[in-house]
Amino acid sequence: MARRLRSVDLDFVRTAPLRLVFAAEASAAPTVVYRALAEEVDGWPSWFTAVTAARSTGAGAGREIRLKGGTVFHETIVAKEPGERYAYRVDETNAPALQALLEEWRLAPTATGTRVQWTFAADGPAAFRYVLRLGRPALGRAFRDAVRNLDKRLAAASA
Numbered sequence: 006m007a008r009r010l011r012s013v014d015l016d017f018v019r020t021a022p023l024r025l026v027f028a029a030e031a032s033a034a035p036t037v038v039y040r041a042l043a044e045e046v047d048g049w050p051s052w053f054t055a056v057t058a059a060r061s062t063g064a065g066a067g068r069e070i071r072l073k074g075g076t077v078f079h080e081t082i083v084a085k086e087p088g089e090r091y092a093y094r095v096d097e098t099n100a101p102a103l104q105a106l107l108e109e110w111r112l113a114p115t116a117t118g119t120r121v122q123w124t125f126a127a128d129g130p131a132a133f134r135y136v137l138r139l140g141r142p143a144l145g146r147a148f149r150d151a152v153r154n155l156d157k158r159l160a161a162a163s164a
Contacts, residue, residue, distance in 0.1 A: 007077065007097045011105040011128070015083050015092060018109045021126035023134045027145045029152035032118040033159040035088040041155055042110055043082075043091045052154040055147055068093060076100050088112060102133040121152050 018024070031038050041048060046068055049059040058071040062079070070078040077099050084092035092109040105128040113120045125144065127137060137144075 007079070007099050009097055010095055010103060012096065013094055013105045013107050013126075013128075015107070015109075017094070017105065017107045018092065018124050018126045021105070021107070021128055023125075023127045023129075023137055025125040025127075025137070025141055025144060026122065027125075027148040028120060028122045029149045030115065030118060031121055031152055031156040031159070033156060033163075035112040035114050035119045037159055037163075038112055038119045038121060038155070039088050039091060041159060043085055043087075048158075052158050053147075053151040054154070055151075067096075078106075083107070084109070102129045104128045104130075118156075123148050 013021075041052070046059050046061045049056045049070070055072050056070060057073055058069075060069050061067070062069050063081075066082055068078075068080045068082070070080065072078075078095045079097040080093040080095050082091075082093050084090050090109065090111050092107060094108075095103070095106040098106075107126045109124045109126070111122040111124070113122070127134070129137075
């Protein structure tokens with residue numbers, strides 16, 4: 006059963022009770038990485054293995070994301086800055102205990118490609134936040150694997 010979450014704005018990425026921040030390098034340029042994140046939403050399952058389905062909604066103003074295990078997120082895009090930042094908040098989900106969630110992807114050029122930084126900003130009961138902190142290493146691995154997979158996909162597409 007889907008539940009409505011608390012609506013948060015972009016500042017939540019700095020003020021959330023739980024902030025998990027991860028970074029990885031991609032060899033593609035920031036504009037190319039951004040396009041895969043923000044404009045090719047339906048391609049997410051091909052590189053982010055936790056995602057089983059992804060589609061844009063509301064003429065690109067939102068997304069519907071389905072994860073392994075059956076979790077569903079209905080999201081609103083809150084920042085689209087080509088080559089720099091892509092962020093969205095979850096408005097509805099069937100995930101228990103989650104009260105608010107905003108994810109931000111920041112991109113920065115490097116000498117060899119792009120530094121990709123992902124911030125997972127969440128709120129929920131103390132026990133929920135504790136469990137997420139315990140899961141930080143697994144979430145970090147999933148993110149790094151996703152960036153590695155995306156980088157391979159982008160390299161193959163440009164070859």
